[in-house]
Amino acid sequence: MQQLVVPTHRPIPVESMRSELRRVCGVFDVEPSRASNGIVCGDVSLRRMGSFDTAVVALDASHVARSGHAIRQDPGEHLFLLLQDEGHCRIEQNGRSTALAPGDMFLVDAVKPSCFTYDGQRSNQLSLHLRRDEMLHRFGDICTGGIAIDRQDPLWLAMRAVIAKMVAAPTASTPLQEAFFGLLGAYFHGLREAGRPRETVLSRALALIDRHAADPDYGASELAFQLNVSERTLQRHFEPLRETPSRRLLKRRLELARGRLATDGIARPASGIAAIAFECGFNDLSYFYREFRKQYGETPGKSRH
Template identity: 65%
Template sequence: MQSLITPVHKPVPVEILQAELRKVCGAFDLEPMGRDGTMAGDVASRRIGYFETAVVGLDARHVSRSTRSIRQDPGEHLFLLIQDEGHCRVEQSEKTATLLPGDMFLVDSVLPSSFVYDGVRSSQVSLHMPRHEMLHRFGKECTGGVAISRDDPLWVAMRAVLTKMLAEPGATTQLGEAFFCLMGAYLQGIRTQNKARPAETLLSRALALIDRHCADPGFGPSELARRLNVSERMLQRHFQTLGETPGHRLLGRRLELARARLGAPQQGQGGQGIAGIAFDAGFNDLSYFYREFRKKYGITPGAVVRSPVERCH
């Protein structure tokens, strides 16, 4: 994806870069990768339409805005963070999103936030939107941290308007208003979706995703949390009501799937072998499958294939 802005990465003392970041974006703390007191980066501000905008390039390990920082500098903005180059993991309000070039995340300045770069050179564009105006326009859906999915057609339109605003220094207020309208439409979609599924909890969504993807060996608790846009820690807390972990639930579903296939009549007629069934049920370690199967059911997979009684259950 073509970059919106050419990034600047020049050696700068950490304290100077942090001071520039605080001047433009507010109270954020930088943690560099090395111990030599320097980072490669730059922070610049510019006006895009009627949005104050920060262009931030850096190779930090981590940037954070803590509760203490918020008390010192409450902040009155929502930051629309656009990843332009590199990558970044954003965490806010128990939500986690990994941003690749082109991805967007609406950060709420009144809540703690964390940005993890792991030393990879990153370039980001941050549109600063007055929080009170956003709340007046769009309601609470714009607060608390919002990932904007590139799978939504509105993402394409937002990207196009943003590109035009950046390309035209004298961008008119009409473009800014168009951008607001597109964001409003996206947030309205979130509101409508939430109203259409009032009884659907995060746990019920998680269980549905496990049932749908349990046969995929690459689908684990971390991927489940990513799809739900929450942290693994938050996901664990929701599963406590069931008395199990997401990983245990996923394992149980895979074992149930394997047992059902092992007990199918065609298995006794030269059907798919035990190893094939285990792999198709989401296991990529056969010895682990045998061990967990026996632990759960008290018999071996082979016993299920051989026993007509077991196939009836």
């Protein structure tokens, strides 16, 4: 299988490799092979593909690990879609062990301890950094915990093709990014149909927020009532997102408003901003302006294209 990236393999002290890996990917520990005298051949670089940060990690270490202690130091904000581009790796996460050959993909959960074993053999990997809160927002809990992407599934080939296009044309990757999310969504749907856990309270809550965000009278109490849980219980289900149901609802309304401003705001007079705010679930215009500026660092008027 053709490599997507050809990184530099250079001898560097393991401490330098560890430092670079932590700078790009978070707190991981690197263990060199016994015969290496503390030297690892490889490199770590970061590139931008659309809105994805993508790490290219080349090394010949014994293993790389992310422990519970490391997670407490650096709570993971991402899921890492790992694509094995050259060599082999064995990933252990969430009680499962998965062997990766060239072309294989695995969705690593940064909030769960993990270990990547290379046995001192040369390995190249691409790691797409997917924001955990966005992934949970889009797909619910089914995307967490560590998931191997089955290369027997036709969607595997489609996902790899989209990644290859993003590597080849990183500045033109935004439409490809949405196509990639669509393929991931289809893959997770297949997992649910195959008997993986059904919808959780969180995934149902996120879907209801998407459905009712434009209703100004819809709030956390209505959401909890529809889910048949208490507001306190609902809050606990939102803890992985590090936000409250009310904050998620506000962010969704702001997203709706910003999208409307970008697409049809230019066709409306200045008063049209108020109309868009009301249509997206805000009944207090000064509150809308204040929260919009806090979220996006600019006024609603500046978001009009």
